[in-house]
Structures are given as structure tokens and as C-alpha cells.
Amino acid sequence: MSTEQALTARSESKCELCGAAGNLGVYGVPPDSDDSVDRSVLVCETCGDQIKDPEKVDPHHWRCLNESMWSQVPAVQVLAWRMLTRLRTEGWAQDLLDMLYLDDATLEWAKADGEGAGGDDTVRHLDSNGALLEAGDSVTLTKDLNVKGAGFTAKRGTAVRGISLVVDNPEQIEGRVNGQQIVILTKFVKKSS
Numbered sequence: 001m002s003t004e005q006a007l008t009a010r011s012e013s014k015c016e017l018c019g020a021a022g023n024l025g026v027y028g029v030p031p032d033s034d035d036s037v038d039r040s041v042l043v044c045e046t047c048g049d050q051i052k053d054p055e056k057v058d059p060h061h062w063r064c065l066n067e068s069m070w071s072q073v074p075a076v077q078v079l080a081w082r083m084l085t086r087l088r089t090e091g092w093a094q095d096l097l098d099m100l101y102l103d104d105a106t107l108e109w110a111k112a113d114g115e116g117a118g119g120d121d122t123v124r125h126l127d128s129n130g131a132l133l134e135a136g137d138s139v140t141l142t143k144d145l146n147v148k149g150a151g152f153t154a155k156r157g158t159a160v161r162g163i164s165l166v167v168d169n170p171e172q173i174e175g176r177v178n179g180q181q182i183v184i185l186t187k188f189v190k191k192s193s
């Protein structure tokens with residue numbers, strides 16, 4: 001039996017990540033993929049393209065990992081871990097990653113291609129211009145923001161002084177607007193000089 005036949009049987013002719021049934025191909029999981037069944041995953045074209053090219057990643061597509069990360073196949077677990085790690089700035093991906101348990105050998109394999117390396121412990125908060133934000137900084141809003149639950153709009157140009165950073169989420173800061181502490185997305189602020 002060829003690797004492809006064995007994988008087709010294992011996956012019941014479906015993409016092992018998203019469950020799609022068309023355009024399936026064998027993806028050898030790097031590094032050291034040896035075309036063996038254990039080190040390969042049957043993936044659809046959409047998954048395959050996005051795994052190989054981080055530029056093409058559509059976060060929404062990977063919500064499928066919600067199910068496939070529970071696969072018993074280590075190679076599938078490795079891909080799930082890598083994609084979730086790549087997407088972890090999305091809150092849901094971090095949540096799944098927190099739930100995903102890999103045994104030591106599988107985790108080592110998952111980390112072996114460098115995904116998630118570098119900046120592991122440093123969450124960098126950057127403003128809309130890419131300037132580094134630090135706790136205590138003052139920022140200006142770059143667009144009108146509807147504050148959910150608070151019933152007001154924070155106007156573009158509003159200065160927010162003494163921000164704090166949301167730990168573990170580089171896209172969010174907190175600050176006081178209209179006397180209320182609110183969460184603000186970093187892409188909508190500019191650091192005041």
C-alpha cells in the first residue's frame with residue numbers, strides 16, 4: 001500500500017485538518033519528513049497552501065482545528081499546534097492552544113521547524129505605525145471607536161493617558177476614556193510623542 005493509500009484510509013478520504021473532501025494530497029510534515037505514513041498528513045489544497053505560505057493564511061479557515069486538533073495522529077497534532085501557534089494573536093487560537101495537549105516527543109517535533117520560536121516570552125504591543133507601546137504611555141485614537149457595553153463613542157483624536165498593556169494579547173491595550181476603563185485595539189491608536 002502506498003503512503004497516499006494508507007493516508008486515504010486513515011482519513012476516510014478527507015483532509016485531516018479541515019475535513020474537506022476535494023483536492024487532497026500528501027503533506028510530509030517537516031523536518032525529516034520521510035514520506036512515511038506516520039510523518040505525513042493528508043491535506044486539501046487550501047490547507048496545504050496556507051501551511052506552506054504564512055502570507056496566505058486565512059485565520060477563519062483554521063477554526064477547523066477546533067475539531068482536528070483532537071486527532072490521535074501525532075502528525076496531525078503537530079500541524080494543529082504549529083498553525084495555532086502561528087495564529088495565536090487570534091484569541092480563539094490561543095484558547096485552543098491552551099487546551100491542546102501534546103506528549104513530550106510530539107511537542108518536540110512540533111517545535112522542531114521553528115514555529116513559535118523567537119519572541120516566545122515577549123509580547124510586543126505596537127501602535128498603528130508600528131511604534132512600541134509601553135505601560136504608562138499616552139496614545140491618541142486614530143478612529144471613532146464604539147465602546148461596547150458602555151454606550152458611547154470614543155472620538156478619533158481622543159488622548160488616552162497612562163495606558164496599560166493587555167498581557168498575552170499584543171493587539172489590545174487598556175486605558176481610561178470618559179472616566180471608564182476600556183479595552184482598545186492597538187491598531188486604532190497612535191503613540192503620542
Ligand SMILES: [Zn+2]
Pocket residue numbers: 015016017018019020043044045046047048
Ligand atoms: Zn483542509
